[in-house]
Amino acid sequence: MTATVPDFRTGTEPEDLDPESVFWEARPELAAVRQTARAAMASPWAVLGCVLARVSLSVPPSVVIPPLGNDRSAVASLNVFVGLVGPSGTGKGVATAAAEDFLNTPPGGGRLIEKLPLGSGEGISHTLIDTDSEGENTPSIRSVWFDVPEIDTLTALIGRQASTTSSELRKMFSGEGLGFQNSDATRRKIVPAHSYRAALVAGVQPLKAGPLLDDSAGGTPQRFLWLPATDPGAPDVTPDAPPPLSWSSPVLATEHRRTPLTVAASITAVLREERLNRLREVITDGLGQQSLVRLKVAALLALLAKRLDITEGDWSLADYIMRMSDHTRNRMRDVLRAEAMQAVQARAEARAAFDEHHAAAAVQRTAAKILTKLDTEPVSATTVRRGLGPALRDYFEAATDDLIRRGLIDRHDDEYRGQPRTLLRLRR
Structure with a gap:
C-alpha cells in the first residue's frame, strides 16, 4: 500500500521531516533505492538522482510532457540535469554505479546508454547525431x-570566450534542436528537436560551484536537480543490497510516434496559473524552470512505476524532492557566502597588518629625521615638525613619544610671550 505523502509547501525544511515514514517508505521502489544506496555506502538522494537520470535515458525521446497551452508542438523533453553535491571523497562515483546496478532492464526494454564526457557546445550535437551508411546525418539510437x-x-x-556550451545545454534540457550551420558539411551536425535523449550528471564540490550558480541570469542552475552526495543518517550496520528492480520502459525504443504523458488536471491547473502569472509579470522571480524540473521529476517517478500518467502522488513526491534540491542549493550558497566572508576578513586583516607595518616604518623614519634636527639646546617642536617632509608630519607625535620612551630626547612645555610651547632637545 502506498503511503500518503503530505503537501510540504508550508515551509517545512527537509531535515525537519522523517524520511523513513514520509518519503522513502512512500513507494517500494523508493525504499529499494535507499537500501541499495546504503548497502553501497552511498547517499540515497544521490542514487535516486542517478536512477531518475537512467529512467529518463531509457525512455525514447518520443515520450514527452504535453504542452500547457493549445500549441501541440510546445512539448517538453524528459532530459534532466542532476548535480550531486558534496565535498571531495563523498562517493559520487559510487552513487552512479549503485544506480546502474539498481535498474535491471532486459535487452530491448530500454535504450542503449553511453556515458561520455562533456565537451564544447558543438561537440554536444556531434555526440547526439549519427551518420548512416550513405553519409547522411541521422538521430542517434543511443x-x-x-x-x-x-x-x-x-x-x-x-x-571560455565565445563558448556555446551553456546555451546548447539549456536547449538540450528542453529537447530543442541543436547544432550550428557550418560551411564544412562534415562538421555540420544539426540535431532535430525531440529526436535525442540526454542527461547531465555532475559532481559538485560546493566551493567550486560559484561560477555555475552565478549563471542564474542565463537560467542554467535553475534547470538542475541538486541532491546531496552525503548521508548524515547512514546506519552503523551496512544493510544487504536488495535485488535489482526489474524495470522496462512503458514505451519501447522501436515506437517512433510521439507519446505525450498524461498529466492530472489538478497539476495542469497549477502550472497554467503559474504560467499566466509569469506572462502577466505577477511572478518575476526568474525560477520558472523549477516548475518544469518538478514536473520532469514527477514524470520520471511515474515512469519508474511503469506508468504514463503523472498523478497527484507523483507531483507531491516531486515536491519533496524539489525541497531537498532547494535546501541543497541554499546550503551551497551558504558555504560560498561563508567562504567569501572569510576571504574578505582575511584581506582586511592582511591590509591592517600591512598598514600597521607601514605606519611603524614611517614612525621610525620620522624619529630618525627628528634626531638630525635636535641638539642639546632646546628647539621648538613646531620648528622641528615644519622641517619634516609632508609625508612624515602625520607621524611626528608618535615618533616623538617613541624617542622619549627610548630615552633619546627630552620634552619640556613652557610659555613664550604668553603662548604655550613645547621644546625638544637631545638628552645629555
Whole structure:
C-alpha cells in the first residue's frame, strides 16, 4: 500500500521531516533505492538522482510532457540535469554505479546508454547525431549520459570566450534542436528537436560551484536537480543490497510516434496559473524552470512505476524532492557566502597588518629625521615638525613619544610671550 505523502509547501525544511515514514517508505521502489544506496555506502538522494537520470535515458525521446497551452508542438523533453553535491571523497562515483546496478532492464526494454564526457557546445550535437551508411546525418539510437565528475570542468567550458556550451545545454534540457550551420558539411551536425535523449550528471564540490550558480541570469542552475552526495543518517550496520528492480520502459525504443504523458488536471491547473502569472509579470522571480524540473521529476517517478500518467502522488513526491534540491542549493550558497566572508576578513586583516607595518616604518623614519634636527639646546617642536617632509608630519607625535620612551630626547612645555610651547632637545 502506498503511503500518503503530505503537501510540504508550508515551509517545512527537509531535515525537519522523517524520511523513513514520509518519503522513502512512500513507494517500494523508493525504499529499494535507499537500501541499495546504503548497502553501497552511498547517499540515497544521490542514487535516486542517478536512477531518475537512467529512467529518463531509457525512455525514447518520443515520450514527452504535453504542452500547457493549445500549441501541440510546445512539448517538453524528459532530459534532466542532476548535480550531486558534496565535498571531495563523498562517493559520487559510487552513487552512479549503485544506480546502474539498481535498474535491471532486459535487452530491448530500454535504450542503449553511453556515458561520455562533456565537451564544447558543438561537440554536444556531434555526440547526439549519427551518420548512416550513405553519409547522411541521422538521430542517434543511443542515449547519452554526459558525465562531469568535477563541476569546475563544466564551469571552465561555460567560461571560455565565445563558448556555446551553456546555451546548447539549456536547449538540450528542453529537447530543442541543436547544432550550428557550418560551411564544412562534415562538421555540420544539426540535431532535430525531440529526436535525442540526454542527461547531465555532475559532481559538485560546493566551493567550486560559484561560477555555475552565478549563471542564474542565463537560467542554467535553475534547470538542475541538486541532491546531496552525503548521508548524515547512514546506519552503523551496512544493510544487504536488495535485488535489482526489474524495470522496462512503458514505451519501447522501436515506437517512433510521439507519446505525450498524461498529466492530472489538478497539476495542469497549477502550472497554467503559474504560467499566466509569469506572462502577466505577477511572478518575476526568474525560477520558472523549477516548475518544469518538478514536473520532469514527477514524470520520471511515474515512469519508474511503469506508468504514463503523472498523478497527484507523483507531483507531491516531486515536491519533496524539489525541497531537498532547494535546501541543497541554499546550503551551497551558504558555504560560498561563508567562504567569501572569510576571504574578505582575511584581506582586511592582511591590509591592517600591512598598514600597521607601514605606519611603524614611517614612525621610525620620522624619529630618525627628528634626531638630525635636535641638539642639546632646546628647539621648538613646531620648528622641528615644519622641517619634516609632508609625508612624515602625520607621524611626528608618535615618533616623538617613541624617542622619549627610548630615552633619546627630552620634552619640556613652557610659555613664550604668553603662548604655550613645547621644546625638544637631545638628552645629555
